[in-house]
Amino acid sequence: MAMSDQEIQTGLAEIIDEVAGVPADQVTPDKTFVDDLDIDSLSMVEIAVAAQDKFGVEIPDDQLKDLKTVQDVIDYVKRSSASA
Amino acid sequence: MRQTEGAAGARILAFGGYQPARVLTNDELATMVDTNDEWIRSRVGIASRRIAGPDETVADMAVNAGGKALAASGLSSEDIDLVIVATCTPEAPIPNTAATVARRLGINAPGAYDLNAACAGFCYALASASDAVRTGTARNVLVIGAEKLSQWIDWTDRSTCIIFADGAGAVVVSPVNDPEEAGIGPVVWGSAGDMADKIYIPDRNGFIIQEGQAVFRWATTALHPVAKKACERAGVDPTELAAFVPHQANLRIVEAIARKLGAPQALVADDIVTAGNTSSASIPLALARMLERGEIPSGAPVLLLGFGAGICYAGQVIKVP
Numbered sequence A: 001m002a003m004s005d006q007e008i009q010t011g012l013a014e015i016i017d018e019v020a021g022v023p024a025d026q027v028t029p030d031k032t033f034v035d036d037l038d039i040d041s042l043s044m045v046e047i048a049v050a051a052q053d054k055f056g057v058e059i060p061d062d063q064l065k066d067l068k069t070v071q072d073v074i075d076y077v078k079r080s081s082a083s084a
Numbered sequence B: 001m002r003q004t005e006g007a008a009g010a011r012i013l014a015f016g017g018y019q020p021a022r023v024l025t026n027d028e029l030a031t032m033v034d035t036n037d038e039w040i041r042s043r044v045g046i047a048s049r050r051i052a053g054p055d056e057t058v059a060d061m062a063v064n065a066g067g068k069a070l071a072a073s074g075l076s077s078e079d080i081d082l083v084i085v086a087t088c089t090p091e092a093p094i095p096n097t098a099a100t101v102a103r104r105l106g107i108n109a110p111g112a113y114d115l116n117a118a119c120a121g122f123c124y125a126l127a128s129a130s131d132a133v134r135t136g137t138a139r140n141v142l143v144i145g146a147e148k149l150s151q152w153i154d155w156t157d158r159s160t161c162i163i164f165a166d167g168a169g170a171v172v173v174s175p176v177n178d179p180e181e182a183g184i185g186p187v188v189w190g191s192a193g194d195m196a197d198k199i200y201i202p203d204r205n206g207f208i209i210q211e212g213q214a215v216f217r218w219a220t221t222a223l224h225p226v227a228k229k230a231c232e233r234a235g236v237d238p239t240e241l242a243a244f245v246p247h248q249a250n251l252r253i254v255e256a257i258a259r260k261l262g263a264p265q266a267l268v269a270d271d272i273v274t275a276g277n278t279s280s281a282s283i284p285l286a287l288a289r290m291l292e293r294g295e296i297p298s299g300a301p302v303l304l305l306g307f308g309a310g311i312c313y314a315g316q317v318i319k320v321p
Helices: A005-020 A041-055 A070-083 B026-030 B037-044 B058-073 B097-104 B118-135 B193-198 B212-234 B251-261 B279-292
Strands: B009-018 B022-025 B048-051 B082-086 B111-115 B141-148 B166-176 B188-191 B243-246 B301-308 B312-319
Touching: A005 A041, A005 A070, A041 A070, A041 B212, B009 B058, B009 B118, B009 B279, B009 B312, B022 B026, B026 B037, B037 B251, B048 B166, B058 B082, B058 B097, B058 B141, B058 B166, B058 B279, B082 B097, B082 B118, B097 B111, B097 B141, B111 B118, B118 B141, B118 B166, B118 B188, B118 B279, B118 B301, B118 B312, B141 B279, B166 B279, B188 B212, B193 B212, B212 B243, B212 B251, B212 B301, B212 B312, B243 B251, B243 B279, B279 B301
Parallel strands: B082 B111, B082 B141, B243 B301
Antiparallel strands: B009 B166, B022 B048, B141 B166, B188 B312, B301 B312
16 A cells, blocks of 8 residues: 555654654655755665665665655655555 | 694684874864864764874784784794784785784794785684684684775875774784683675675775765665674674674764664774774774773673675674683
């Protein structure tokens, strides 16, 4: 069954809290990882690895650099799980 | 054909470490490339590192560390019959570093070879030394990890020049008659040649090039199973480890592997903070300094885990002297 935006956002917020200590309520769709949430490239890798475990969607490094906002990740997860 | 008769087991008698005198701080690096102290500390966990003098060679550093380990072991140079130097930054392809180091330490005509498994080199060399003692092809082995990475760094590349450094660490490996006294567990080693292009030096005039994100992803996902397997093969549960001393690649890699290892009681080496990433030297150097500070009780089990370019990796549990 496909996940809703809200389900992915909630799951992603849990991951970001665990990896980077950012409170879940700050993880909203329009936020950028680098500028708004202060998440660096290595933490993005950790988030990608945790997202693979949680959502079953692989995010390779060359795709990761294009995911700038929380919404970008939500869209990527939805798109990839739909095609899987 | 007659075969050698080996020892029941092998153990480490003593450690020795050496760091060059010159301290290179983050603030000083910030005058050379676009970076700053906070950025370096948060990305790699390094506050300062040591850099060899212009005339200081890998062999010089190896002799220093090896001499300390030999002196602390209580053995004399005549007792050593094999010298292994793990290095990926030798002065030149020939002569090898080990024979030169042996001569300078007054070790007469030992077997002598260099071993290149990059940042996994020390764990490979320690396993080889243990095997040599256990099969009887050597009795007492001097194992040294020594690197002068500073000569292979592009000092305008801020992604690598903040990480790598110079230094050496050494151990003396000797036989034991009772397997219960053995102090070097079975090695778990391997490689991933498909990732050869993730950390490499393109040619003899080139510099270290690293795909940081790819290496970070691999190290934080592929290595904790190797670490756990090394514990399992030694018959030591991770919860029994006194310390975990992985290659000091990046403090965030060290901490990520430590979290996944399941050994919350173990002291985790963080020597990288003041030593930088010294490749094959980082594990024995970190342990030498931890033992000097009395942080690990004698006889306690410690997990070592080397990993780096190749990609090569190796881990084993040891008992510290």
